[in-house]
Amino acid sequence: MTAAPETTVSAQFLGLLARDLPPDRLTTDPVVLAAHATDRSGTRPQGEPLAVVHAERTEDVTVTLRHAHALGVPVVPRGAGTGLSGGATAGEGALVLDLSRMNRIRELSADDQLAVVEPGVVTAELDRAAGAHGLRYAPDPASAAISTIGGNIATNAGGLRCAKYGVTRDSVLGLEAVLADGTVIGTGRRTVKGVTGYDLTALLTGSEGTLAVITSATLRLRPLPVATATLAAWFDSFEAAAEASYAIARAGVVPALAELVDGPVLEAIDPALRARGAALLLVQCDGAGAAIEAAVVARVLAPLASAVEATEDPVEAETLLAARRLALPALERLGRPLIEDIAVPRSRLAEAAREIRDISARHGVPVFTIAHAADGNLHPIIVVDPSLDRLPEAAWEAAGEIFALALRLGGTLTGEHGVGVLKRQWVADELGPAAHALQRRLKEVFDPRGILNPGKSL
Amino acid sequence: MTAAPETTVSAQFLGLLARDLPPDRLTTDPVVLAAHATDRSGTRPQGEPLAVVHAERTEDVTVTLRHAHALGVPVVPRGAGTGLSGGATAGEGALVLDLSRMNRIRELSADDQLAVVEPGVVTAELDRAAGAHGLRYAPDPASAAISTIGGNIATNAGGLRCAKYGVTRDSVLGLEAVLADGTVIGTGRRTVKGVTGYDLTALLTGSEGTLAVITSATLRLRPLPVATATLAAWFDSFEAAAEASYAIARAGVVPALAELVDGPVLEAIDPALRARGAALLLVQCDGAGAAIEAAVVARVLAPLASAVEATEDPVEAETLLAARRLALPALERLGRPLIEDIAVPRSRLAEAAREIRDISARHGVPVFTIAHAADGNLHPIIVVDPSLDRLPEAAWEAAGEIFALALRLGGTLTGEHGVGVLKRQWVADELGPAAHALQRRLKEVFDPRGILNPGKSL
Structure with a gap:
């Protein structure tokens, strides 16, 4: 389809939204439009979006989509705009449907280890709220401090802990979503198992806002690990570090994270880091067996690495992990x-x-x-x-x-x-x-x- | 749609299959038809199926579906027929597409911890083959010794280890499947992460043979746990045992299995078991932290249970688990x-x-x-x-x-x-x-x- 509806259609659409939405939801302020036209991909399509709807409840989404569907107006759903692939960019004639004000944690059940949240909840905030109950939201995209659950679900976001705890899809039990014509559907359930009907929850997860707009998600929480053990190993080449990561897998250990950083990134962060090796492998094991697993990892790495450091102290662990966390800020300086x-x-x-x-x-x-x-x-x-x-x-x-x-x-x-x-x-x-x-x-x-x-x- | 195509259509369909399939694939032997009309649900629809195609390769499936699609003949895909909901039952005029001869493990990669298998592979056989590499296929439906991977995927089968290792869907990385019109599609990939396009792999998993016929699956394998620790706890009521299972979750332990058996089942297995309590909770922890986790579970259970037994010996563990494994055979005697x-x-x-x-x-x-x-x-x-x-x-x-x-x-x-x-x-x-x-x-x-x-x- 073409991106730009005719001007009269646009005017009619905005008139209907102004009539049917509560007063503070719709904006055509050029400054707001410009801010909502792009995301962290840096891509900006031609032209300016038509307007932004700041949804605060599911009804705002249904009203918006019903009119957009009737008139054929393109709609770009948006969370915090932290996407890296341009999924939330909006050009000429598009309506931006901003869900960031739908940011309530509606329920957090420690007994059922689940939360029901609106799409605009920031990922790290859910994790923090879960932490108060000894739980965590396992998916941890690097953007967790700024990205929203809705965006995480739209992209099926990964993160550092995926190998052990799965990607976003593996933590989504059910969804409330609005179809293009404004129909509200429920998918999935509050149970960890369930096979009635086709798996619409998984189909919507990762669909990048092209199938429906998510207005609520029932998410699985998991117990906080009782212990963590962290290792940093230095290698003469990226390939040697990669081979070491295979050896860990062959030893039967599933680490909570295994991050590889190459020499040029180390150089960009701090030449002193690069002086220690041409590649860094960071491994964290967690759970009751963390120390035992870390000992296995250390034994595997010893003959392969030029140096290995290990700690069970969380503060020291953060120091070791800093080289990974500082990578992007360091590259942004370049x-x-x-x-x-x-x-x-x-x-x-x-x-x-x-x-x-x-x-x-x-x-x-x-x-x-x-x-x-x-x-x-x-x-x-x-x-x-x-x-x-x-x-x-x-x-x-x-x-x-x-x-x-x-x-x-x-x-x-x-x-x-x-x-x-x-x-x-x-x-x-x-x-x-x-x-x-x-x-x-x-x-x-x-x-x-x-x-x-x-x-x-x- | 109606289940019974006209006789002329049936004859035409069988003629085309006889022409286009290798000679030993098609049968209309009444004994074979009767055996392929029902599954372990015990349900038997009215009438006899038209014929059985014993597929041995993807081409047999495409030929069968292409003709069935053109003529509107219903097709019932079937693995080992161990389903409990009647999903593989076939009545008047249906063609049974039996996939049990497609039973090769095409590839087993220890380095990538995955296997590529045909749908007729028996679940326990894949697990055994993985075991030779220190790996396992985690989903373990109670029927694993007799059910096939294709049937497991069709129902998104669960099992005992789901709480820790997920259901079948969580171990399916990709599929080859044949659509109703005979088109072959590939879904998913060989990597544990990937978000290109909609998640057709998850959509087909659990679709009970109503969307496509699976002809190959790329499955995730996981390391065999280095240790297990097993507990059996007796309670005065099912509710008390259920409450104890909540307490284990609240303590932050994710057991590999937590099985509850009620008094009437214990009585059916052996009155001596029932004499020990009105409900039995079996818990197994696995991995490097198994013993530590089992100690936490034992501490949680002590004030709640009337008796607790524990072992880290695999043979003794099987004795404890026998009460669960014997439940169905005992009820079948009744x-x-x-x-x-x-x-x-x-x-x-x-x-x-x-x-x-x-x-x-x-x-x-x-x-x-x-x-x-x-x-x-x-x-x-x-x-x-x-x-x-x-x-x-x-x-x-x-x-x-x-x-x-x-x-x-x-x-x-x-x-x-x-x-x-x-x-x-x-x-x-x-x-x-x-x-x-x-x-x-x-x-x-x-x-x-x-x-x-x-x-x-x-």
Whole structure:
């Protein structure tokens, strides 16, 4: 569909919203529009969005979608706008449906280890609220302090703890969502098991706002681990560190996190870190067996690493993990980081890193790499000159080769950030024509007029 | 749609299959047809199926479906026929598509901790093959020794270890499946993370053969736990045992299994067991922290139970678990067990058990209950006289009240067995009209002529 409805339709649409929404929900203030046109991908589509609706309750969403559906107006659902793939960008003629004011934790049941939350709840706040009951919300995207649950569900966000605790989907028990025509549906349930009907909860999770707008989520909480044990190991090469991560898996240990940081990233954070090694592997084990597992990991790493440090003290652990947490701020000092997000079968991690280095050299584009090693999820980061209007051709070509590499190794274009607008041109290659066509037909069932986040995901 | 195509269509269909399939795939032998008309639900629809196709490769499935789609012939996909909800039953005019000969493990990668298997692989055999590499296939439905991976995926089967390791869906990374018209699609990937496109893998998992026929599955394997510790605790009532299971969760322990067995089941197994208590709670912790966690569980149980036994020896553990494993064979000695399968939020387990007892008394129908306590998944079992042609009215009414109870407590009709034919009349109550209508529209996308397992699930 085309992005821009006719002016008269736009005026009619805004008139209906003004009539049917409570007074403080609708805005056409150009400053607000500009702020809601882009996200942390830095991508900005042509033209300005039509208006922003700040939804405060499910009814605001149903009213907005009912009118948008009737008039064929594109709607871009939005949480905190922290997405890295351009999934929440809005151009000419689109309505931005901002859900960040729907930020109440409606229920937190310690006995059932679940929470019912609105989509605008900030992920770290839910985790904090759960912590008061000895529980936690396991998915921990790096953006947890600023991103919302709705956005996490829209992208099926990952994080550091996925290998042991799963991705967002594995913590979503049920949803309330509004279809394109304003119909409210409930999916899933309050139980950890249940197989009545098709799994709409999983289908909506990761659908990037193209199938429905999530207005409430029932989320699984898990007990806080009783102990953690953390190791930092230094290696002479990224490949050696990757091989060490395979050895941990072969030893039967499932770490809570296993993060790999390459030499260029260490250099960017602090040359003193780079002087200690060409790659850093951070491993954390948690739970009652944390110390025992960490001892196994230390034994596995000893002959492979040039140095290993270990601690069971949470404060010392944070010091070790700082090298991972400081990676992005350090790269932001160098320019505008474009964070790629491929995943490969985890035994291909070393091979992927080697080929990424070749791609980097071939195109003369520096690539900085961090990885969630236990998931085979790499974030190759290309840093570009922020003064440039558009991505240099060489960076674009290097990114394309990195995606092709991921698919060649049996992996995926996007492990946890989503397709958004940035990776759309490669989606058909990954899905294959039959599954791609099927997905488009599913989209039509949910959204026959194609108003929900058009131009994203598929 | 009606189940019986006209005779001429049937003859034409069989002619095409005979022409296009290798010689040993198609059978119309009445003995084979009778054996493939029912499953372990004991339900048998009216009339005989038309024929059985014993598929040996994906092409056999595409040939069969292409002709069935063109002629509108209903197709019932089937694994080992161990389902308990009637999902694989086939009546007048249906073609049974038997996948049990597609039973090869195509690949088992210890490094990537995954296996690629055909749908007819028996679940326990995959687990055994994984064991040779220090790995296991975590989902462990009670039927694992006789059921197939394809059937497990079709019902999103659960088992004893779900609370810690998830259900079948959590171990399915990707699928090859054939749509109703014979189109082959690939879903998912070989990586543990990936968010390109909609989650068709999860949508097909649990769809009970109504959306597509699975011809291959890429499955996640996990390390075998380094240790297990097992406890058996006796209580004066089922409710007291359920309360004890909540206390374990509140203590922050996630056991690998937590099985509850009620007094009537203990009595059926061995009156000496019943003499020890009115309910038995079996708990197993696993992994490096198993002994530490079991000590916490023992401390929690001590003031609540009348007796607690514990062991870290695997052979002694099997002796303790025998009371759970012997439940079904013991009930089969009493008659024909109808195994219900509701799940409730786990803090409502005691309440559910109390109400089930009331329902049992009100209808004069004995109900035997076992439960996966950590999932809130109860199996109330009604044992009926096997000489009866049909279910007594009182048993039917009691089952209906048990389903209504599950929904009233915020639970589900089926935690892990599927809807099949037996629970169809209650599905709309659980899903609600909007989600139910949406699910039907999704079904039409996959199977526009409604040939795949008609009359099941939705």
